[in-house]
Amino acid sequence: MDFFTHFNLYKVYRLLLIALAFLLPLTVFGANLIIVIICLIWLFSGDYKSKFNHIINNKLMLASIAFFSLHLVGLIWTEDLKWGLHIVHKMWYFLLFLPVLFTIVKKEHIGQYIFSFLFAIGLTEVISYLVWFELIDPFKFATVDNPTPFMSHISYNPILAFAIYLVLHQIFFNKKLSNSLFTFYSFFAISMSINMFITGGRAGQVAFFAMLAILIFQIFEKQRIKSLIIISIIIPLIFFIAYQSSWLFKARVNYAITEVVSYSDKVENSLGLRINFAINSWEIIKKNPIIGVGTGDFPKEYLKINQVNSPNLPNTKNPHNMYVLVLVQLGFLGLFSLLSIFYYQIKISFTSSSHFIRDVGLTLPLMFLVMMLSDSYLLGHFTSLLFVFFSSFLYKDFEQI
Numbered sequence: 001m002d003f004f005t006h007f008n009l010y011k012v013y014r015l016l017l018i019a020l021a022f023l024l025p026l027t028v029f030g031a032n033l034i035i036v037i038i039c040l041i042w043l044f045s046g047d048y049k050s051k052f053n054h055i056i057n058n059k060l061m062l063a064s065i066a067f068f069s070l071h072l073v074g075l076i077w078t079e080d081l082k083w084g085l086h087i088v089h090k091m092w093y094f095l096l097f098l099p100v101l102f103t104i105v106k107k108e109h110i111g112q113y114i115f116s117f118l119f120a121i122g123l124t125e126v127i128s129y130l131v132w133f134e135l136i137d138p139f140k141f142a143t144v145d146n147p148t149p150f151m152s153h154i155s156y157n158p159i160l161a162f163a164i165y166l167v168l169h170q171i172f173f174n175k176k177l178s179n180s181l182f183t184f185y186s187f188f189a190i191s192m193s194i195n196m197f198i199t200g201g202r203a204g205q206v207a208f209f210a211m212l213a214i215l216i217f218q219i220f221e222k223q224r225i226k227s228l229i230i231i232s233i234i235i236p237l238i239f240f241i242a243y244q245s246s247w248l249f250k251a252r253v254n255y256a257i258t259e260v261v262s263y264s265d266k267v268e269n270s271l272g273l274r275i276n277f278a279i280n281s282w283e284i285i286k287k288n289p290i291i292g293v294g295t296g297d298f299p300k301e302y303l304k305i306n307q308v309n310s311p312n313l314p315n316t317k318n319p320h321n322m323y324v325l326v327l328v329q330l331g332f333l334g335l336f337s338l339l340s341i342f343y344y345q346i347k348i349s350f351t352s353s354s355h356f357i358r359d360v361g362l363t364l365p366l367m368f369l370v371m372m373l374s375d376s377y378l379l380g381h382f383t384s385l386l387f388v389f390f391s392s393f394l395y396k397d398f399e400q401i
Contacts, residue, residue, distance in 0.1 A: 009045060013038070013104045014112070021116035024389060025124055025159055026150050028381050035097060042100045055099045060344040060395045067337045068095035074295035074330050083317070084296025087329070090379045093388045101392030110357075110393050114166060121163040122188065124150055125195050132198055145248060146200045155382040157196060157204020158371050162386065164192045165211045165363055172219050173355065197242040197249040202256065203374040205249070209235050210370045211363060218359050268313055274374065277319035280305045285327045292331035301328065318379070322372035325379075338378075342369055348395040361394040 016038050023030040042051075055061045068091050071084075078084040105113075130136045131147035141156075142149035148156040167189045170177065177185065196208050213231050220227040242249045259271035284293060284301045293301045299317040306315050319325055326334040342365040349361030368377060368387060377383040 009041070010104070010106065012041065014106065014109050016041075017101075017105065017109065018112050018116045021113045021389065022120045024117060024385055025120050025156075025382065031381075031385060038104070039096060039100055042104065051103045054103045058102065058396070060341065060348060060391070061099050061102055063337070063340040063344050064094045064098050064391075067341060068092070070330055070334055070337050071295045074292065074334070076294075077291070078294025078296040080294075080296040080300050082296065083299060084294060087295050087379075090384075093384055094378075098388045098392060101389065102396055105393040105396060107393075107396075113389075113393065118163055118166060118188075121160065121192070124156075125160075125192055128195055128199070129191075148199050148201075151382050153199050153201035154203065154375060155201075155380055157199055157201025158207050158367070158377065158383055159204075159386055160192060160196055160199075161204050161208040161211050162364070162367060162390075164189055164196070164208065165215060165367075166360065167192070168215055169218075169356065169359060172215070173359070193238075197246040200248055200252055202252055203371050203377075206374070207367045207371050209239070211367055212238070214363050214366055218362075273313065273316075274320050276310055276313055277302075277316055278321060278324055280309050281319050281321075281324045281328050283309070285324075285331070288328075288331055290331045291333055292327065292329045295329050298325060298328050318376055320375045322376045322378055325376050341365075345391065345395055348397075351397075357394055360390070364390055364394060 016034055020031060020034040020038070023034060055065075068088075071088050071091050075081060075084045075088065127136070127149050128142070128147040131138050131142045131144060131149060134144055138144055138147070138149070140149050141152050146153055150156075151159075167185050171182065171185050171189060193208070196205060212235060216231050216234065217224075217227045220230070243253060244250070255269075256271055259269045260275075263272050263275055280302060283305050298319075299315070302317075302319075303315050306313065319328070322338070323335060326338050330337070345365040346362060349358050352358040352361060364387070368383075371377050371383075378387060
């Protein structure tokens with residue numbers, strides 16, 4: 001511990017966590033590099049008894065470790081060990097990184113973490129607009145029609161929706177905001193909301209509307225009827241404006257409606273395939289309801305059922321639904337383990353003495369519970385890191401430490 005004490009360990013952690021918050025929506029390599037540095041310092045910095053006690057005394061941390069461990073146990077009855085190890089590798093945040101972060105985050109630094117994250121989102125948004133207005137050439141994931149430069153729209157829009165919530169919460173609840181900061185935040189929230197609909201992530205757009213509904217309930221906490229009335233006006237109004245203003249959003253909505261109405265197990269389209277993935281996966285689940293087919297056997301088992309039920313449609317290694325994936329791999333035992341994470345997040349959030357922590361702590365799991373209906377968002381780097389990073393301090397009882 002002496003070596004690390006010399007450099008004031010928690011100052012180092014603070015700088016690394018601020019850097020991680022900034023790099024989170026920008027780069028896989030940069031974020032992973034910071035993660036490795038944090039984990040190495042944590043592993044060699046001693047004080048293991050205190051770290052262990054912090055972890056085992058928080059039910060969310062135990063649920064997270066149990067969820068990962070179940071994937072590890074699921075390798076026992078999997079036939080495709082290679083793919084199983086691939087899935088385990090994607091889930092390692094829940095075993096190591098979330099508990100590590102949980103022991104090093106500080107209450108007094110939460111504002112700095114969030115500011116750094118929002119600063120990076122602001123930078124991403126500016127570049128997105130520059131691409132959209134054709135002031136700079138598209139790069140990486142961006143196109144002029146779908147300007148999401150640092151990640152695909154599948155990840156960008158959900159992260160953007162959460163960032164919008166953080167800013168809106170400050171606007172409506174932070175009574176200490178100066179007029180200039182209130183104006184800046186309002187402009188930031190509006191510009192991000194517009195950016196939401198010039199990019200093509202439908203799951204993120206659904207999360208955006210879900211987030212607005214949650215926020216309205218939080219604003220009018222004791223006026224449920226009023227909340228419902230406002231939601232029934234605001235959300236359709238924003239939807240209508242976006243539909244009329246953004247050709248991309250309009251096209252994506254029309255396409256989604258057409259896909260659902262004309263669904264067929266002989267036609268290949270985005271929503272149609274997701275429906276077919278779920279139907280075929282249910283056939284697998286019914287045969288292996290309790291413990292599933294094993295951590296690595298989804299691709300193999302899906303291939304078998306797809307050849308029988310819908311041979312004209314492509315196979316998949318991911319049903320684009322987190323609940324379906326977990327059910328196939330680990331059965332209802334796995335689904336229970338997954339949902340226990342969200343249960344403890346929601347339960348812990350209600351006990352927080354901080355209004356901000358309580359509201360954000362409730363919104364994060366609710367948004368993910370909605371989004372995971374359309375993709376496996378706890379497997380993707382950007383969204384899973386967002387989930388883990390914010391979970392590390394939203395559900396920590398700082399008063400008991």
